[in-house]
Amino acid sequence: MANAYLDTRLVDKAIKFAVDAHSNTERRGKGFPYVIHVLEAMEIVATMTSDPELLCAAALHDTVEDTDVSIDTIRAEFGDRVASLVNSESEVPVPGVSEQESWRSRKQAAIDRLASCSRDAKMVALGDKLSNMRAIDRDYHRQGDELWNLFHAPGGKADHEWHYRSLAESLGDLSGTAAYEELMFHIDSVFGTHSK
Numbered sequence: 001m002a003n004a005y006l007d008t009r010l011v012d013k014a015i016k017f018a019v020d021a022h023s024n025t026e027r028r029g030k031g032f033p034y035v036i037h038v039l040e041a042m043e044i045v046a047t048m049t050s051d052p053e054l055l056c057a058a059a060l061h062d063t064v065e066d067t068d069v070s071i072d073t074i075r076a077e078f079g080d081r082v083a084s085l086v087n088s089e090s091e092v093p094v095p096g097v098s099e100q101e102s103w104r105s106r107k108q109a110a111i112d113r114l115a116s117c118s119r120d121a122k123m124v125a126l127g128d129k130l131s132n133m134r135a136i137d138r139d140y141h142r143q144g145d146e147l148w149n150l151f152h153a154p155g156g157k158a159d160h161e162w163h164y165r166s167l168a169e170s171l172g173d174l175s176g177t178a179a180y181e182e183l184m185f186h187i188d189s190v191f192g193t194h195s196k
Contacts, residue, residue, distance in 0.1 A: 007052075010078070014056035015039070017077065021060075021067045029150040030135070038062055040134075041127035044179050048123050053078075057085035058127045065090045088113065088121040089128060099152040107163050115170040122171050126179050129167050133186035136160070140190050161191040 022034040042058040049055075056078055063069040064086055071090070075083035091110055114125055139147050145157060153159035164187050174180040 010052045011055050011059070014059040014078065014082075015042075018059045018063060021063045021069050025066075027135075029139075034062075034066070037131055037135075040131040041124075044127040044130050045123050047179055048126070048174070048177055049120075051120070053081050054085065054120055054123055056082050057089070057124045060086050061089040061124055061128050085121055085124050088117050089124055100154050103152050103154060104159065107166075111163075111166045111170050114167065119173055122174055125167075126171050126174055126177075126183065129164070129171070130179050130183045130186070133164060133183055133190070137186040137189050157191070161187075164191070 018038050019035050022038065025034040026032070027034045027037050038059050038061060041061060042055050045054055045058040060074060060078070060082065064071050064074065071083055071087050074086050091106055114122065117125070136147070148156040148160065151160070153163070155162075168180075168183060168187060171180060171183070
């Protein structure tokens, strides 16, 4: 039996755009194309919504932060809503300060911004963060504490625990979704069960 018709033109365009934007880049320390992460994030968002603009934003969530694509280009290609969702997921660099020195302040700013975002923006963020935590969980159980050397966090594992638990708190509106519960599973798998 053939699949039912679904207008996927906007999502198809976003996937192609993301593939081109992330072309020839590796997911840090993974040995596979970067675009696999954004496609996984999009698949996670699809477990929460079929809204094509949210799926597009998930596919495009790292284009402004990690490539030469500007938010204005995203707006011109995909509209204001998608651009706003991508912008809410884009970390703001601190001029003149190294990634390691600015790590905590950048992450805190992102956590604070996420806490006040719309549910739609939180779904896009959850797609990204769950994809990240899946990878961290797999890699941590294979590599141990050597994994933390791939990142810019000066405090290693402790900084990552603070970061992901704070993100989970900011995403608390999505508690009860399968994606949120999986995020918590991976956080506890890597950092240990946390009691409040």
